[in-house]
Structures are given as C-alpha cells and as structure tokens.
Amino acid sequence: MKSDRSGESATRIDDVERAHLVDPEDTSFAIGRWAPSPDLTDLVRRFWVPIWSVPAGRSAPQRVLQYPVCLVVVTDDYARFYGVNTGLSETVLTGRGWAIGTMFAPAAGALITGGPVADWTDRFADLAEVTGPAGAALGADIRSIMADDPNDSVRQHEATDLVEAWLRPRLPVDDDGLLVNAIVEFVEDDSAVTSVTQICDRFHLTERSLQRLTQRRLGLTPKWLIQRRRLQEAAERLRGSGTTLAMIAAELGYADEAHLVRDFRTVTGMTPGQFASRFD
Numbered sequence: 001m002k003s004d005r006s007g008e009s010a011t012r013i014d015d016v017e018r019a020h021l022v023d024p025e026d027t028s029f030a031i032g033r034w035a036p037s038p039d040l041t042d043l044v045r046r047f048w049v050p051i052w053s054v055p056a057g058r059s060a061p062q063r064v065l066q067y068p069v070c071l072v073v074v075t076d077d078y079a080r081f082y083g084v085n086t087g088l089s090e091t092v093l094t095g096r097g098w099a100i101g102t103m104f105a106p107a108a109g110a111l112i113t114g115g116p117v118a119d120w121t122d123r124f125a126d127l128a129e130v131t132g133p134a135g136a137a138l139g140a141d142i143r144s145i146m147a148d149d150p151n152d153s154v155r156q157h158e159a160t161d162l163v164e165a166w167l168r169p170r171l172p173v174d175d176d177g178l179l180v181n182a183i184v185e186f187v188e189d190d191s192a193v194t195s196v197t198q199i200c201d202r203f204h205l206t207e208r209s210l211q212r213l214t215q216r217r218l219g220l221t222p223k224w225l226i227q228r229r230r231l232q233e234a235a236e237r238l239r240g241s242g243t244t245l246a247m248i249a250a251e252l253g254y255a256d257e258a259h260l261v262r263d264f265r266t267v268t269g270m271t272p273g274q275f276a277s278r279f280d
Contacts, residue, residue, distance in 0.1 A: 049101065074099065176217060
C-alpha cells in the first residue's frame with residue numbers, strides 16, 4: 001500500500017482475499033485469476049474463474065465486501081450483470097459448477113449499461129437485459145467453450161478472450177471514466193485517505209462535483225468508497241496476529257474501537273472478533 005501506518009510487512013494478502021471473507025475451512029472451490037490484456041486495463045481489473053464441488057446436501061456461502069465496480073458472471077446456468085452491492089455480497093455454491101467472472105474497472109459500468117450506474121446499485125439482471133443480443137450471444141459462446149472441460153485452463157482463457165473481444169468496441173474510455181478510475185485507485189491504495197476532503201483536494205474537485213461523478217459513474221458516494229476500503233483492510237488485518245482491535249481502529253482512522261465494531265458488524269453480520277476467531 002502507498003501509506004502504511006501499521007508497520008506491517010510489504011507482503012500482504014492479495015486484494016482478492018482482502019475483499020473475500022473466505023472461511024479458511026472451506027475447501028470446496030478453487031479460483032483462477034488473471035489480468036486483462038494491456039489494452040483493456042481501463043475497462044477490466046481482472047478475470048476470475050471459480051470451479052467448485054460441494055458435497056451433496058451441503059452448501060458453501062461465499063461472502064464478499066465488493067469493490068466499487070460492476071461484474072459480469074457467466075455460468076452453465078446464467079449470464080448476469082451485477083451492479084455494486086453496497087452491503088455484503090453473498091453467493092451460495094452447491095453441487096458442482098464453474099463460472100467465468102469479469103471484474104470491471106470503475107469506468108466500465110456506464111459504458112456497458114449506457115446510462116447511470118446508480119440504476120444498478122444493489123441489483124443484477126440477465127446480461128441480455130442489460131446489453132441485448134450481444135450479451136446473450138456472449139453467454140452462449142462461453143458455455144459452448146466450457147462445456148467439455150471447465151477445468152481446462154486453455155478453455156478458460158479462450159472464454160475470457162471472448163469477453164475481451166466483446167468489450168473492445170467500448171474503447172477508448174472517456175475522460176470522466178479515467179478520472180473515476182483514478183479516484184477509486186487513490187482511495188483504495190492509500191490508507192491515509194479518511195475524508196472526502198482529501199479526495200477533493202487531490203483531484204481539484206468540489207465536493208458537489210465529486211458526489212455527482214461518483215453517483216453517476218459508480219452509483220456510490222465518496223464516503224462509501226472510504227468506508228469500504230477501511231472494512232476490507234480491517235478484514236485483512238484481522239486474519240493476522242500481533243495486533244489488537246484498538247490498534248486496527250486507530251490505524252484505519254476510526255475515532256475509536258466501537259465505531260469499527262459497529263461498521264464491521266453492520267455490513268458483515270459478524271463482529272471483528274467473530275471474524276478473527278476463524279483464523280486462530
């Protein structure tokens with residue numbers, strides 16, 4: 001991270017695990033992850049490809065503190081576009097299955113939907129509903145590739161190549177999109193950012209202009225961006241040892257430990273102590 005008041009090592013849990021409130025005892029799935037082609041980094045953060053096998057009669061809930069970005073997920077059952085879940089995103093895995101997931105960059109949502117991303121906050125829909133026949137065709141083409149062997153890494157990359165080809169006509173990203181990408185990167189990468197004023201100062205924006213931009217392009221408030229990064233960092237640090245909740249609260253800019261406990265429990269449904277106990 002660019003700012004690190006905790007003194008922790010540069011080695012850290014990757015940012016996927018930072019957001020994924022993974023249960024360390026859940027071995028029902030494996031996830032492949034890779035970056036997009038260089039020309040698409042303004043539109044795509046990463047692809048992820050989970051393959052799961054859950055014993056009969058059981059389920060494996062996957063809970064994620066989602067980033068401020070939209071997603072497209074294609075499985076053998078559905079192809080969906082997801083707006084940002086402002087609370088805790090949960091997917092329950094059962095049986096055997098696979099998915100091709102695309103995590104977009106912040107700029108991409110409006111370019112895919114053709115309108116305010118706020119219309120999709122806390123919502124998802126069939127990809128064809130959002131993008132028309134092209135979205136339906138993408139889902140069908142991916143299923144065709146994955147049908148024979150979803151564990152084949154060559155097929156997985158062929159599937160994400162299809163997603164990239166589907167996205168390229170949306171290039172280049174507009175100036176507002178590049179700006180919102182930069183704003184989100186600034187907030188997510190710097191633990192010292194604890195106020196909206198800091199964002200305004202860094203990008204020479206009034207608070208009103210910043211609010212309008214993030215609402216239009218993310219469907220979120222600047223304050224939410226800061227709170228979400230704090231909770232992701234808290235979840236990351238709670239997996240470790242040698243630090244107290246009071247120390248974590250201070251390092252993340254909370255007024256006191258009680259405020260961190262309240263925020264964490266409100267969003268995740270667990271107290272920080274309950275979450276940390278899973279990693280003892």
